[in-house]
Amino acid sequence: MRPPAHSSGPIAWAAIIATTCLLLLVFQKILFLVVPFLLALILYYLLYAPMRKLLLSGMSRAAAATTAILASLLGLAICGMLLLPWISTHMFDWQASVEHYLQGGINMLNRTLTGMEDRFAVLHRAHLATTVADRLNDFTGSFAERYLAPIALGVAAWTPSLLLAPFLSFFFLKDGRDFQHFLSRAVPNAFFEKTLYLLNEVDQAARAYFLGLFNLTLLDTVTLAFGLWLMDMPAPLGLGLIAAVLAWVPYVGSILGGLLVILVAATDFPAEPLMVTWAIGLFILVRLLDDFLYMPLTIGKNLHMHPLVTVLMIFIGGAVAGILGLMLVLPVLGVVMVIGDTIGAVVSDPRLMARYRHGQSLRKAQASADL
Amino acid sequence: MIFGLFGSKTFSPRLERLRSLSLFINLTPRELKIVDSLLHERQFLKDEVIFDEGEEGQAIYIVIEGSVLICRQINSADTRIPRVRRRGDSIDGRIAELGPGTFFGDLALLGNTPRGAQARAATNCKLAVFFRADFMTLLETQALLASKISLQLARHIGLRLREANLGAHSGQHL
Numbered sequence A: 001m002r003p004p005a006h007s008s009g010p011i012a013w014a015a016i017i018a019t020t021c022l023l024l025l026v027f028q029k030i031l032f033l034v035v036p037f038l039l040a041l042i043l044y045y046l047l048y049a050p051m052r053k054l055l056l057s058g059m060s061r062a063a064a065a066t067t068a069i070l071a072s073l074l075g076l077a078i079c080g081m082l083l084l085p086w087i088s089t090h091m092f093d094w095q096a097s098v099e100h101y102l103q104g105g106i107n108m109l110n111r112t113l114t115g116m117e118d119r120f121a122v123l124h125r126a127h128l129a130t131t132v133a134d135r136l137n138d139f140t141g142s143f144a145e146r147y148l149a150p151i152a153l154g155v156a157a158w159t160p161s162l163l164l165a166p167f168l169s170f171f172f173l174k175d176g177r178d179f180q181h182f183l184s185r186a187v188p189n190a191f192f193e194k195t196l197y198l199l200n201e202v203d204q205a206a207r208a209y210f211l212g213l214f215n216l217t218l219l220d221t222v223t224l225a226f227g228l229w230l231m232d233m234p235a236p237l238g239l240g241l242i243a244a245v246l247a248w249v250p251y252v253g254s255i256l257g258g259l260l261v262i263l264v265a266a267t268d269f270p271a272e273p274l275m276v277t278w279a280i281g282l283f284i285l286v287r288l289l290d291d292f293l294y295m296p297l298t299i300g301k302n303l304h305m306h307p308l309v310t311v312l313m314i315f316i317g318g319a320v321a322g323i324l325g326l327m328l329v330l331p332v333l334g335v336v337m338v339i340g341d342t343i344g345a346v347v348s349d350p351r352l353m354a355r356y357r358h359g360q361s362l363r364k365a366q367a368s369a370d371l
Numbered sequence B: 001m002i003f004g005l006f007g008s009k010t011f012s013p014r015l016e017r018l019r020s021l022s023l024f025i026n027l028t029p030r031e032l033k034i035v036d037s038l039l040h041e042r043q044f045l046k047d048e049v050i051f052d053e054g055e056e057g058q059a060i061y062i063v064i065e066g067s068v069l070i071c072r073q074i075n076s077a078d079t080r081i082p083r084v085r086r087r088g089d090s091i092d093g094r095i096a097e098l099g100p101g102t103f104f105g106d107l108a109l110l111g112n113t114p115r116g117a118q119a120r121a122a123t124n125c126k127l128a129v130f131f132r133a134d135f136m137t138l139l140e141t142q143a144l145l146a147s148k149i150s151l152q153l154a155r156h157i158g159l160r161l162r163e164a165n166l167g168a169h170s171g172q173h174l
Helices: A010-029 A029-055 A062-120 A121-123 A128-139 A141-163 A164-185 A189-230 A236-246 A252-268 A273-297 A307-347 A350-367 B004-006 B013-019 B031-040 B132-141 B145-164
Strands: B042-043 B049-051 B060-064 B068-071 B093-096 B116-119 B125-131
Touching: A010 A029, A010 A307, A010 B031, A029 A062, A029 A164, A029 A307, A029 B042, A029 B132, A062 A121, A062 A128, A062 A164, A062 A252, A141 A164, A141 A236, A164 A189, A164 B042, A189 A236, A189 A273, A189 B042, A189 B049, A189 B132, A236 A252, A252 A273, A350 B049, B004 B145, B013 B031, B031 B068, B031 B125, B031 B132, B031 B145, B042 B068, B060 B132, B116 B132, B125 B132
Parallel strands: none
Antiparallel strands: B042 B125, B049 B116, B060 B125, B068 B093, B068 B116
């Protein structure tokens, strides 16, 4: 996201960070709206190009938006119908697999801790391995009764909210340009060109970010799946996809994805510790590819922020709004930064302000001309 | 293209007015509709500044109603002070007065060039604003439409160059 030539001072930056935190807090409170809104935004940017083609071929905006949304829903419905029988037959296998891999992870942790106890007398005296194993057994034993019911209820409660996503994206597609015109009509003449530029920048940056995120997920999935397939791991595509989606949460998500694959490697190949090393190596390689190749190719170009600011804001976002904060802090900061910089550039330009005051005085004079 | 077959081939009064503008004179009704959806309409009062000399241009302006004065700065070293010296109702540095159907600020459509002169409403006027980013999108998605506009733009710039070569100052603005 390229900021305008004007550069913000410390007060402007404090305001930008405070606004970002405030927005994240508000988003956390209206999570039931934010999640479908974000999904709608991703769907909108994915469908925008096909809709524009329909529009330019002579269709009306409403008809083009309806066709694009109906075609995407039809595609989803067909995928759902094809996958449903397969999902229902494998559901019980998955349940068994989850338990199997959880147990495998506990065993690996136990082996590691026992090994450490053998080397360090302090850990041995603290009965580290036994204590951790007991606590983990307590947790996994009561996991189903403690968490499954709330998860099931949560899914049921979220379903109507998620159905809002296609509905919202239909209106984004149909009325997005009218809304942009409506917003620009409210802007005084003196600031019009700069504001138009700002709206375009925000739109371009958001489009590039969400489409970039989608492309990044595809690239990560393919690379991880290929690496896992070479290592002869089970379900490489599924594992790659889960790890790539987890990577939407900056830093923490990548580590979780890595741990997941290590868990599978440790469980399926308990006699081959080298597989765990290979899994760790693969994850480091994918992270390097992400940072130096994929990110610059997809979303990195659009968020020109200092790395220190990025890392600090991720921590602040996490502290303010949890996982949602971790995921949203960078795009929200990017948008707030462009808006803050542009407002700063407009307000601190004496010529633009003088033109604005001049325009206002002309309007007042016109309104009171024959009084 | 199939949907184009069912589209209207006649011009609504609004599209007819748009087609009368020299920049869009060769466009079909369908193309005019596309352009129409991209234009922003702005109202300016007499004497209101539309843009300043030296300002970074983002859009081209088309005069729909009223007239616009194009003026140039007179010997001012500081580029951030008002550029046009006024004496009573007359304005020094005046280059041209543009009426309905004409356009100005056209170089902004081609790149990030600073405005070459100041534009100011000579009367209360209504302008259509065509943003550069929208023109760039048209170039990528609707090459034929964009090329028709580009051709008109090139003709206009060529005419101004010829006028400048002949020593006519009326076409040298912007």
